[in-house]
């Protein structure tokens with residue numbers, strides 16, 4: 001998906017931070033009049049339009065199918081559990097043979113809105129992302145060839161691929177394409193905050209509104225903005241104070257090998273953030289209070305009172321939208337010639 005301009009260079013990200021700092025010094029303490037609607041830095045989530053229901057249905061099956069993993073036990077939904085906000089609620093994910101993953105699992109909800117995928121932006125879109133975990137030894141630990149062999153051995157899958165893709169050869173690109181189509185439907189419109197944005201003044205409480213005003217006036221929106229309240233830029237974790245972590249991820253610098261981009265991460269979405277604990281790329285912040293406190297100090301050089309933190313947390317909880325209403329897919333059974341799972345090898 002061609003998303004808006006990509007501030008991929010460090011210089012752009014640094015400019016964004018400078019903007020954040022200006023917002024902080026310029027507006028802190030000033031009385032803030034909240035104008036509802038179009039001028040807000042956050043826009044309501046637009047519900048997904050389904051144009052190809054057969055492709056979405058196929059992608060949903062694949063998303064839930066653990067036979068795309070070596071163990072036959074791990075599906076996309078294992079780490080992006082749609083009953084838990086599209087995440088796994090673990091500090092870092094557990095993959096094949098109980099291996100501890102290197103990084104926190106981001107939510108798949110609204111992930112189509114991200115300007116790039118992964119914490120370090122190494123995949124440009126959902127299609128490019130989707131084939132990765134299948135072959136990742138620490139995630140599903142399979143090979144693309146074997147995944148395709150499994151699907152090809154199951155007549156119902158063959159028929160569904162043929163229905164959606166005609167006589168194109170069933171390969172990993174089609175698998176990724178179908179999964180991405182399903183993921184694009186995982187949007188969460190109509191949160192209480194969105195109802196407020198659309199003009200229903202009663203949709204959020206006075207406390208939650210104070211939290212939003214503080215969120216804006218202290219400069220959180222310099223980085224967390226747009227439809228997803230994030231996902232629009234890379235920013236440095238630790239602007240005013242360094243972030244201390246034992247996690248070895250270096251963010252953008254891992255991709256670009258440019259030391260100036262060390263600890264630049266894709267700003268995560270704050271939609272449904274109430275559901276996607278624990279927080280940060282290392283999953284080190286267990287609660288929203290902790291995450292807000294760290295963001296205030298490290299990103300904005302500001303220490304909130306417990307009361308202010310509570311207001312911002314109350315606001316963040318209004319960002320929980322309608323969760324996708326899914327009918328659990330029933331997966332077509334393996335056949336005698338379907339390669340069998342190897343959970344312990």
Ligand code: HEC
Nearest residue numbers: 075076079093094095103104105106111117118119133139
């Ligand atoms: C073992 C756990 C695990 C499994 C299984 C898994 N993922 Fe992930 N997923 C992760 C982790 C961890 C990340 C973050 C990795 C990173 O940024 O380096 C991630 C990142 C993503 C992202 C990027 C989201 C964002 O905000 O950047 C998407 C989309 C995604 N996964 C979809 C999938 C799909 C589709 C599948 C199945 C084919 C899948 N995942 C299987 C753990 C998992």
Ligand code: HEC
Nearest residue numbers: 020219220223235237265267268279280281291295296299
């Ligand atoms: C300079 C940019 C910037 C500013 C300003 C900023 N953030 Fe963040 N925010 C980030 C980045 C980058 C991350 C991811 C950091 C990481 O995982 O190491 C993040 C992560 C978060 C998370 C965790 C989300 C998750 O799923 O893990 C929360 C909650 C959050 N920010 C809230 C806030 C609040 C509240 C404010 C204002 C007090 C704020 N942020 C200000 C850039 C920013």
